[in-house]
Each structure stands twice: as C-alpha cells, then as structure tokens.
Amino acid sequence: MLPVLANAQQSRVDSIVSLIGKSKTVKGLDTVMFNAARELINTAVLNDAHITQIEKASEIFKNGTDEDLCFVIKNSILSNFSVTDKIKAIDYGKINVEKLETSKTPHAQILRIGFLVELRIPYRTSSKLSEGFTYFAEKLNSYKKNNDSSGLNTCYYVLAGFYRNIGLYEQSIYNIKKSISYIDSSIIGERFFGIEPRNTKAIWINNSGLLCDFYLQMGDYEKAIKAGETSLQVALRYYNAIGKNIKGDFSLFTARHMANAKISSNQLDSVDYYLKMAELYSVNIPVKAYLLQIRSLYNIKKGELSVADSLLRLSWQLINQNQLVVSAGVGILEPDYYIALLRIQQKRYQEAIALLLKDIDRVRTFRPSVLRDYKLLAELYEKTGDAVKAKETYKSFISLQDSILADQSKFRTISFETEQLINDNEISIAQLEGQNKIASLTRNFIIGLAALLLLLLAGIYYRFHTKKKANQILEKTLADLKSTQSQLIQSEKMASLGELTAGIAHEIQNPLNFVNNFSEVSGELMEELKGERLKVEGERDTVLEDELLTDISANLEKINHHGKRAADIVKGMLQHSKTSSGQKELTDINALADEYLRLAYHGLRAKDKSFNATMKTDFDESIGNINIIPQDIGRVILNLITNAFYALNERQKGGSLKGRNVGSSEGQDGDDPTIRRPDGEYVPLVTVRTRKLESKIEISIGDNGSGIPQKIIDKIFQPFFTTKPTGQGTGLGLSLSYDIVKAHGGELKVRTQVGEGSDFIIQLPVYS
Amino acid sequence: MNILVVDDEQDMKILFEQKFRKEIKEGTVIFAFANSGEEALEFMKNNDHEAVLILSDINMPGMSGLELLRRIKIQYNAPPPIVMMITAYGDAENHHQAMQLGADDFLTKPVDFIQLKAKLHIH
Numbered sequence: 001m002l003p004v005l006a007n008a009q010q011s012r013v014d015s016i017v018s019l020i021g022k023s024k025t026v027k028g029l030d031t032v033m034f035n036a037a038r039e040l041i042n043t044a045v046l047n048d049a050h051i052t053q054i055e056k057a058s059e060i061f062k063n064g065t066d067e068d069l070c071f072v073i074k075n076s077i078l079s080n081f082s083v084t085d086k087i088k089a090i091d092y093g094k095i096n097v098e099k100l101e102t103s104k105t106p107h108a109q110i111l112r113i114g115f116l117v118e119l120r121i122p123y124r125t126s127s128k129l130s131e132g133f134t135y136f137a138e139k140l141n142s143y144k145k146n147n148d149s150s151g152l153n154t155c156y157y158v159l160a161g162f163y164r165n166i167g168l169y170e171q172s173i174y175n176i177k178k179s180i181s182y183i184d185s186s187i188i189g190e191r192f193f194g195i196e197p198r199n200t201k202a203i204w205i206n207n208s209g210l211l212c213d214f215y216l217q218m219g220d221y222e223k224a225i226k227a228g229e230t231s232l233q234v235a236l237r238y239y240n241a242i243g244k245n246i247k248g249d250f251s252l253f254t255a256r257h258m259a260n261a262k263i264s265s266n267q268l269d270s271v272d273y274y275l276k277m278a279e280l281y282s283v284n285i286p287v288k289a290y291l292l293q294i295r296s297l298y299n300i301k302k303g304e305l306s307v308a309d310s311l312l313r314l315s316w317q318l319i320n321q322n323q324l325v326v327s328a329g330v331g332i333l334e335p336d337y338y339i340a341l342l343r344i345q346q347k348r349y350q351e352a353i354a355l356l357l358k359d360i361d362r363v364r365t366f367r368p369s370v371l372r373d374y375k376l377l378a379e380l381y382e383k384t385g386d387a388v389k390a391k392e393t394y395k396s397f398i399s400l401q402d403s404i405l406a407d408q409s410k411f412r413t414i415s416f417e418t419e420q421l422i423n424d425n426e427i428s429i430a431q432l433e434g435q436n437k438i439a440s441l442t443r444n445f446i447i448g449l450a451a452l453l454l455l456l457l458a459g460i461y462y463r464f465h466t467k468k469k470a471n472q473i474l475e476k477t478l479a480d481l482k483s484t485q486s487q488l489i490q491s492e493k494m495a496s497l498g499e500l501t502a503g504i505a506h507e508i509q510n511p512l513n514f515v516n517n518f519s520e521v522s523g524e525l526m527e528e529l530k531g532e533r534l535k536v537e538g539e540r541d542t543v544l545e546d547e548l549l550t551d552i553s554a555n556l557e558k559i560n561h562h563g564k565r566a567a568d569i570v571k572g573m574l575q576h577s578k579t580s581s582g583q584k585e586l587t588d589i590n591a592l593a594d595e596y597l598r599l600a601y602h603g604l605r606a607k608d609k610s611f612n613a614t615m616k617t618d619f620d621e622s623i624g625n626i627n628i629i630p631q632d633i634g635r636v637i638l639n640l641i642t643n644a645f646y647a648l649n650e651r652q653k654g655g656s657l658k659g660r661n662v663g664s665s666e667g668q669d670g671d672d673p674t675i676r677r678p679d680g681e682y683v684p685l686v687t688v689r690t691r692k693l694e695s696k697i698e699i700s701i702g703d704n705g706s707g708i709p710q711k712i713i714d715k716i717f718q719p720f721f722t723t724k725p726t727g728q729g730t731g732l733g734l735s736l737s738y739d740i741v742k743a744h745g746g747e748l749k750v751r752t753q754v755g756e757g758s759d760f761i762i763q764l765p766v767y768s
Numbered sequence: 769m770n771i772l773v774v775d776d777e778q779d780m781k782i783l784f785e786q787k788f789r790k791e792i793k794e795g796t797v798i799f800a801f802a803n804s805g806e807e808a809l810e811f812m813k814n815n816d817h818e819a820v821l822i823l824s825d826i827n828m829p830g831m832s833g834l835e836l837l838r839r840i841k842i843q844y845n846a847p848p849p850i851v852m853m854i855t856a857y858g859d860a861e862n863h864h865q866a867m868q869l870g871a872d873d874f875l876t877k878p879v880d881f882i883q884l885k886a887k888l889h890i891h
Contacts, residue, residue, distance in 0.1 A: 510777055510856060513856070513877045513878035513879075514783070517783050517878050521787055524786075558779055558782065597829075598829060601829065614830055
C-alpha cells in the first residue's frame with residue numbers, strides 16, 4: 001500500500017476508535033456514534049494492527065450485557081474481511097460463532113446467527129465453498145441435536161445460497177423450503193443493529209423472496225413471480241400493520257427479483273412498479289448500482305437505448321467512486337455486460353465484443369456470468385465473421401461448462417452426504433406460531449402435502465421394494481436350488497463312481513495281469529520252440545512244437561481277450577460318469593447285473609477290508625436282451641447292490657440282530673455249507689436274481705440286513721433322504737434310481753422286514 | 769507236489785499249466801484248480817490232504833481267499849497244508865490279515881513265476 005493510502009487508512013481507523021469511545025456515554029449507548037463507527041469499519045482497509053486497535057477500543061463494552069456490542073463491532077470486522085481477506089474472514093467468523101454458542105448475553109443468539117449469515121459471504125466468494133458445505137452441515141447436525149430451530153433455519157438458508165452459487169437451483173429450493181419449515185416462535189426479536197432479522201415473519205418474507213430468486217435462476221418465471229408476489233404482499237401488509245416505514249427494508253430485495261422475472265418473461269407492464277419498489281430499498285450504494293443495471297435492461301427491452309446508456313454509466317460511476325467489488329451480496333455488478341447488450345441493439349458489435357471481454361475479466365470468479373458472456377461473445381464473433389475466434393470462444397464456453405458440471409456433480413455428492421448426516425438426526429418440525437396465519441398455513445400445507453406424498457411414495461416404494469426383494473430372494477433361492485440339485489446329482493454320480501473305482505481297479509488289474517503273463521509266457525514258449533527247431537532232424541519233437549504253436553496262438557487270443565476286457569471296463573466307467581446319452585440298446589440284463597455286482601463288491605472291499613459278504617446270483621437265462629439305457633439301469637443296479645452291502649455291513653457292525661436264515665431264501669444254494677455256518681453265526685448275503693415274467697422282466701436285489709423300519713419306508717425314495725451319517729450319502733441314490741426306472745416305464749418296489757432284510761425289485765417292461 | 773490253485777479267473781489254470789509245463793511233464797508238480805473258495809473246500813473234502821500247497825486268490829465272489837484260509841487252517845490241522853495267498857490288492861492290511869490267519873506266504877499279481885518257483889522249492 002502506498003504511504004499516502006496507508007496514512008489515510010490509519011486516520012480512518014483512528015476515527016473508528018474515536019467514534020467507539022464516544023458512543024459510550026453516561027446516558028447509555030450513543031447509537032449514532034456507534035453506527036458511524038461500524039459504517040467506517042465496513043469501508044476501511046484493515047490490517048492486523050488495525051483490528052487489534054479496534055477490538056481494544058470496543059473493550060469498553062466488555063462488561064455485562066454490553067458485551068453484545070463488542071460482538072456487533074466484530075461482526076462489522078467480519079463483513080470487512082468478507083471483502084478484503086476471505087480466508088481470514090472464515091477463521092474470524094468461526095471463532096466468534098464458537099464464542100457466541102456459549103455466551104450468555106441477551107443477544108448472543110441473534111449475534112451468533114448474524115455471524116453465521118455473514119460467514120456465508122467469504123465461503124461463497126472464495127475457493128472454500130466445499131469447506132463451507134461441511135462446516136454448515138456440521139452446524140446443522142449439532143443444532144438438530146439441540147432442537148435449535150433458529151440455527152437450523154439459518155444453516156438451511158446458508159446452504160440454499162451455496163447451492164445457488166454453483167447453479168444447483170433445485171437444491172437451493174429444497175434447502176430454502178427446509179429453512180422456511182424451521183421458522184418458529186423460538187426465533188424472536190427485532191433486528192439488532194442491522195444484523196440479520198430474527199423475526200418469524202421477517203424471515204419468512206426473506207426466505208420466500210429467495211425462493212422467488214431461485215425459481216428465477218432456474219428460468220421458472222411463473223413460480224418465481226408467484227413466490228415473489230406472496231413474499232411482497234405479506235411484507236407490505238406486515239409493515240403496514242406494525243406501522244413501520246418500509247423504505248429501506250431488506251424485504252424489498254424481492255422486488256428486484258420480481259422486476260427481473262417480469263423482464264425475462266416479457267411482462268413489461270409491471271416492471272416499473274417492482275423496480276420502483278426495489279429502488280425504495282436502495283439506500284445502500286451497491287444495491288443502487290445493481291438496480292441501475294436492471295432498469296437499463298428494462299429500457300433496452302423497451303427500446304429506450306439512450307436512457308439505458310446513461311443509467312449504466314451511472315452504475316459504473318457508483319462502482320468506481322465507492323470501489324465496489326463485483327459481488328456486494330446484492331447481486332453481481334457487471335454494467336459492461338448490460339452495455340454490451342445495449343451495443344448489440346445498436347449493432348455496434350466490435351464494441352460489444354470489447355465490453356464482453358472486459359466483463360469476462362471482471363467477473364471471472366462468477367462462472368455463470370462468464371459462461372453467459374462466452375456464449376454471447378461467440379455469437380458475436382460468428383456474426384462479425386470471425387470464425388476462428390468464434391470457435392475458440394465456443395471451446396472456452398464448453399470447457400467452462402464442463403468444469404461447472406463437474407463441480408455440480410461433486411457438490412451433488414456433498415449435498416447427498418450432508419442430507420444423510422442431517423437425516424440421521426431428523427427432528428419433528430415445530431409448529432409455527434399462530435399469529436402468522438399465512439406463513440403457518442402455507443408451511444403446514446407444504447408439509448402436509450409433502451408428508452402425504454412421502455407417505456404415498458414410501459408406500460409404493462415399500463411395496464415395490466418388498467416385492468422386488470422377495471422376488472430377488474426367490475429367484476436366488478431357485479437358482480441356488482437348481483445349482484445345488486445339479487451339483488448333488490453330479491456328486492451322487494461321482495460318489496457311485498468312487499464306489500466303482502476300487503472295483504474297477506481290481507477288474508482292470510486282472511485282465512492286465514493276464515496280458516502281461518500271457519505275453520511273457522508266450523515269449524518263453526517261442527524260445528522253447530526255437531530251441532526245439534535248432535535240434536537236428538530226428539531229435540526234434542514235432543508234437544511238442546505243434547503243442548507250443550497251439551499254445552502261443554491260444555495265448556495271443558487270451559491277450560486279445562483280456563485287452564478287450566480292460567478296454568470295456570474303462571469304457572463302462574466313462575459311460576457311467578458321463579451324462580446318459582438316452583440311447584436305449586438291447587442289453588444282456590444278466591451280464592449287466594453280474595458286472596455291477598462284482599464292481600460294487602470290489603468297491604466296498606477296497607474301502608473296508610474287513611467287510612465280507614456272500615453273493616448269490618440267480619439269473620434267468622431265458623430273459624434275453626432287453627431294450628434299456630444300459631448305463632442308467634446299471635447305475636440303478638449298482639446303487640441297490642451298494643445299499644445292500646451297506647445294510648449288511650451295518651448289521652455286521654451292530655452284531656446283535658439276527659438276519660433271515662440264508663437257507664430259507666429261494667436260492668438253489670440254500671443248503672450250501674459254505675454259506676450257513678455250522679455255529680449259526682450271521683452270514684451276510686446279497687442275492688441278485690433275474691426273472692422273466694409275462695410282459696416284463698424283474699431284477700431283484702436282496703440282502704439279509706436289518707430291514708427298513710416302517711416309519712421311514714415312505715421316505716426312502718424321497719430326494720435327500722438318507723440314513724447314512726452326514727457326508728457319506730447324498731440321499732439321492734434311491735430317488736434317482738426310482739426316476740430312472742420310471743423313465744423306462746418300469747417300477748421300483750421294496751419289500752422289507754425289520755430284522756430279516758430287504759428286497760428291492762426292479763420291474764421293466766419287455767417292450768419299452 | 770500237489771498244488772491247488774484257487775482263483776475265480778479261469779485263465780489262471782492255462783497260465784499255470786504253461787508256466788509249469790516242464791514240471792507237469794516231469795510229474796514234479798500236480799495241479800488242481802478251483803474257481804472259488806467253496807469249490808476249493810469241496811476239493812479238499814473230496815481229496816483229503818492231497819493238496820499240500822494251496823495258492824489262493826483273496827478277492828473272489830462268494831467266499832474270500834482269507835475266509836478259505838481261515839477255514840483250512842482250522843479244518844486241516846494235522847499237518848495243515850501250506851497256503852500261499854495271491855492277490856491284486858497287495859496292500860499291507862491284506863498282507864497282515866493273511867499272516868494273522870496263518871498264511872504261509874503272500875504274493876501279488878501279476879504273479880512272478882520265477883519268484884513263485886523259488887518259493888515252491890523252499891516250501
């Protein structure tokens with residue numbers, strides 16, 4: 001700062017200090033002196049030393065109820081910082097809000113609100129907007145906990161302004177409506193030294209005026225006009241009723257929005273009425289400068305270009321004389337833009353371009369204004385044939401628009417989080433005092449309607465959501481069940497394959513052994529043959545030679561036979577594991593039953609070496625070949641035999657139960673001494689029998705295990721029913737067997753006697 | 769030496785006859801074959817003590833080789849025939865069980881005939 005200016009500022013600070021000193025008199029506060037001091041603070045350029053000086057001077061009010069006056073001075077300092085040093089303003093404002101939250105002075109509440117309201121300016125005009133969101137959201141949350149409607153009303157009001165700043169007008173509208181809903185009787189008192197009004201009616205008038213502004217910004221002129229009209233009518237009636245001179249009242253702010261809305265919607269008839277009403281308020285220079293802009297726009301619309309020209313010059317004069325900043329809280333002071341509009345009307349495009357460029361530089365921190373200027377500028381370049389610059393300007397326009405949109409989306413997220421924070425501590429909205437019937441009715445109506453809508457929406461959402469959720473659960477369960485089912489079927493298949501594996505290993509081992517042994521012995525025979533042929537004539541044993549050759553030839557057949565046998569087993573195993581081809585083929589039932597009996601036996605033996613059982617087969621040779629899906633019926637037979645062996649094994653382990661007398665079975669080996677022991681000891685027995693009946697064949701697999709108790713007999717064919725310990729049986733074996741037999745047009749039955757054993761009977765039609 | 773081979777695989781007979789062609793011709797061994805434990809006991813009943821050596825498979829349908837071993841060692845005890853077990857399941861448990869039941873030797877399939885002949889010579 002130049003020394004001259006520094007001296008001027010120091011003398012201004014000296015005046016402030018002197019005025020504060022003079023304002024305290026023996027009669028009380030001299031408000032003229034006091035307000036003059038505040039006025040000077042507002043326009044001074046203050047450094048830290050100046051602040052210290054002023055704060056020290058105001059300490060004369062630090063005792064008792066006078067302490068409020070210290071905060072009034074500090075509020076003026078904050079207003080000053082809001083323009084000169086925004087970061088300092090934020091810190092200064094926050095510190096004083098904290099102090100006032102615990103202060104017990106009579107006007108502490110009003111002053112705290114005043115500080116909060118003033119704090120919105122530095123947040124809005126600096127790069128700290130998102131921090132502002134956080135700060136006010138936190139404040140909102142804490143006021144909600146304390147049921148502080150005054151604080152809540154203010155926070156919502158400030159947040160509404162923040163959203164307006166970034167162009168999220170819907171959020172502004174929501175927040176200002178929220179703010180209105182917190183106007184209640186706890187907010188009392190008149191203005192305190194011009195610090196924000198703390199009167200229910202006044203706040204309502206102000207907030208509904210803002211609603212008018214937000215609708216205006218959104219371009220919804222109809223709603224803007226409606227909100228503005230209501231606000232102004234209430235204001236006029238209210239001030240008339242209390243006999244207060246409306247001149248200079250803040251509520252006339254709304255009049256300029258109304259004028260704007262009327263101009264924008266081309267309802268020029270009533271513009272003058274609202275402009276005049278707005279001008280009544282313009283005791284404040286920045287507002288005057290701002291209103292000159294609006295009036296000039298009105299004149300431009302009416303074609304009174306020279307009037308507009310002189311008004312805008314006047315506006316510039318006010319700005320320059322009073323060193324007004326771009327935004328003085330009343331609106332953006334940008335006469336150049338309006339002059340550009342005027343020049344366009346006069347077709348002086350180059351001048352308009354120059355003015356817009358100047359304006360872009362001036363309003364650079366107010367992106368909506370810059371965006372608007374870019375658009376107009378690009379159009380002008382186009383109009384004047386400067387395609388290159390037009391393109392460049394459009395590029396700037398798009399890039400700025402993108403950055404605004406990006407910020408908006410960022411703030412939308414913040415807004416969402418803020419709402420969440422708020423909703424966590426939602427309190428019921430207090431009733432508006434009865435004296436303000438219009439306000440109360442409107443608010444209640446809005447709340448009622450909103451509640452009704454919310455309830456309706458909640459109902460619809462709940463129904464939709466529960467249905468959707470239930471459906472989702474059902475769908476998921478069904479999918480899970482399907483997947484589990486297929487897994488279980490596969491695991492059942494693999495389990496029976498596991499049972500087969502050991503048997504198969506044994507069954508393959510044997511033919512492979514023969515292949516090895518026969519090829520080996522053939523080699524030996526060949527050597528012997530060679531040896532024989534090396535002998536001299538006469539000594540050679542031709543009979544032996546023939547015998548050797550016959551044996552070798554037979555061995556080759558054996559090798560071939562056992563090789564095929566091994567191959568067939570592998571083939572069978574693969575067939576078992578793969579999904580049934582569904583192809584029926586003529587099958588030797590006896591051979592099939594025999595094969596699976598052996599496999600099942602070896603399989604079980606491989607698992608449990610101590611297990612032993614006698615197997616009896618009784619095959620009806622007249623049965624012939626039956627048309628079946630061999631791997632499917634094979635699976636059924638295997639399953640039934642495995643179950644039979646399991647039953648025997650369980651009985652053997654249990655020991656005490658007497659099985660049915662092996663000898664009493666119908667088998668022809670009934671008297672076989674190897675089966676019935678002389679000591680009468682239990683001999684586990686599995687019988688596989690085939691029979692040809694009239695139009696069907698029967699395969700029965702019997703065991704002399706413990707039998708199946710009556711209470712579970714109905715369940716054994718049900719899927720997942722098993723008597724085996726968990727993890728040992730899938731409970732699908734019999735169920736799948738039942739399905740397979742049914743699919744063949746046959747029947748699967750069981751005959752059982754507890755303590756005697758069970759017979760499972762497969763009946764298949766011969767011509768299926 | 770009278771040898772009874774017990775195996776459900778009928779081709780074992782052919783294999784043994786070829787492997788012991790010389791011995792059979794020379795009359796040093798006489799083979800008898802049974803396809804099951806039951807058949808083996810039947811043979812033993814009918815040809816008491818003729819088989820001084822029994823070569824038996826373990827895993828057979830019906831009576832297992834181990835059961836046959838148990839019964840033979842109980843029924844024919846003065847003096848009991850030599851019983852050698854031959855099995856595809858050459859695992860420790862089968863071996864242990866066979867030895868407990870009084871088996872004299874244990875062979876695994878595929879039969880190593882050189883080894884078998886050497887063992888027969890000892891026995």
